[in-house]
Structures are given as C-alpha cells and as structure tokens.
Amino acid sequence: MTHLRSAYGLGAAVLVLLGLAAAPAGAEPSDPWVRAWGLNSAGQLGNGSTLDQQTPSAVSGLSRDDVRELATGGGSNDRNNAVALLQDGTGQSWGGNNKGQLGDGSTVKRTTPVPVPALTGVSSLAGGYALSFAVLDDQSVLAWGDNASGQLGDGTTTASSSPVVALPPGSGTGRVPALLPWKSSYAY
Structure with a gap:
C-alpha cells in the first residue's frame, strides 16, 4: 500500500499518488x-515551475509505479516542500529549501525532484515545518532541515541541509508522524 502524508502550511498544494484518485480530466x-x-511559490509541485496550478500537472520524472510514499512539509511559502520514498528505498525531494529541508546538501530551491544522497533503505517518511524525516529499515531515524528548537534530535540547534542521525539503528522506531508547526518531533 502507498501513502500520502501532509503537514500543516502547504497551502493549496495537493499531491495525488499511485491511483488513489481518478486521473485528471483529459488524461x-x-x-x-x-x-x-x-500553490507553487517554492516549486513544491515539482513540475519545473513556480506558477500556481489550477489543474493537476505531472511531477517531473515521478511515475506512480516508482513511488511508495509521499510526505509534504511547509510553514510559509519558502518552506513548502515534498519528499518521495521510491520503491527502491531511496528518496527524492523538491520545493522550498531555505533551511535545507530537501536534504540535498544545499539551501537552493528545487522545482523538480532531486535525489537525497544519504537516503537508502528507507521504510517511512514524514515532513514538518521546514524539515523532513526518514525512518530506515534498521529502525534508525534521519532528520534534516530547520533545527532552531532542536527538532532534528542531533543535540544541536543548527539547521542541516543533509540528513543527520536523530535515533540510532535498533531504536525500535517504525514511524515519525507528520509534524505541526510547533517545532517538536515524535517517533514511535
């Protein structure tokens, strides 16, 4: 089964995944x-543009068969982003990146999906207020993006544009829920 997770603040952006909704008119x-x-002010629709879209448009290069799960994050226009868990356990992300929430080692906004280099063996994803999380098959949790309140769990308050370890392998974690804007993190 595939999943779509959404976090507060993504505005009107809606992602449709893996046949959970009918194909758009004319498709x-x-x-x-x-x-x-x-809403597409930060490129969070992944179609190579920052223009709002009133009708469904394809996320560049992502077929439904390739994607196992999508997570979205937001907060304000420059923080809106999405991350996809691919069938092979890797990840791609796009959209706002002012706090490094795309995990690609930069703070450059991306209007099409780019690989998250450190993500392999991912079992679950979550998005939050300008940050993203991945639970790995070994039960570890990686986090990246905003960290002003220590929400990455790495013992600092420094934002990270690359994934850092929040919980080690064998932690027993299976999920990190989508986060609301109060900058707290949870794992279970």
Whole structure:
C-alpha cells in the first residue's frame, strides 16, 4: 500500500499518488504520473515551475509505479516542500529549501525532484515545518532541515541541509508522524 502524508502550511498544494484518485480530466487512463496542483511559490509541485496550478500537472520524472510514499512539509511559502520514498528505498525531494529541508546538501530551491544522497533503505517518511524525516529499515531515524528548537534530535540547534542521525539503528522506531508547526518531533 502507498501513502500520502501532509503537514500543516502547504497551502493549496495537493499531491495525488499511485491511483488513489481518478486521473485528471483529459488524461489517459494509463497516465503514469504523480500529479500535483495548487500553490507553487517554492516549486513544491515539482513540475519545473513556480506558477500556481489550477489543474493537476505531472511531477517531473515521478511515475506512480516508482513511488511508495509521499510526505509534504511547509510553514510559509519558502518552506513548502515534498519528499518521495521510491520503491527502491531511496528518496527524492523538491520545493522550498531555505533551511535545507530537501536534504540535498544545499539551501537552493528545487522545482523538480532531486535525489537525497544519504537516503537508502528507507521504510517511512514524514515532513514538518521546514524539515523532513526518514525512518530506515534498521529502525534508525534521519532528520534534516530547520533545527532552531532542536527538532532534528542531533543535540544541536543548527539547521542541516543533509540528513543527520536523530535515533540510532535498533531504536525500535517504525514511524515519525507528520509534524505541526510547533517545532517538536515524535517517533514511535
């Protein structure tokens, strides 16, 4: 089964994944693409643009068959982003990146999906207020992005544009829930 997770603050952006909704009007029934529409000020729709979309448009390069799970994060226009867990256990992200929430080692906004280099063996994702999380198959938790309140769990208050370890392997963690804007983190 595939999942879509959304965090507070993403505005009108909506992502459709893996046949959980009907294909958009005019699309072929075999249309393979993950679709997104709505607010797009930070490129969070992943279609190569920052123009808002009133109708569903394809997320560049992401087919429904390739994606196991999507998570979104937000807070304000420059913090809106999305991250995809691919079937092979790797991740890609796009959108706002002012706090490094895309995990690609930069703070550059991306309007199309880019790989998150450190992500392999991912079992679950979550997004939050300008940050993202991944639970790995070994039950460790990685976090990246805003850390003003220590929400990455790495013992600092320094933002990170690359994943850092929040919980070590064998922690027993299976999920990190989508986070609301009060800058706290949870794992279970």
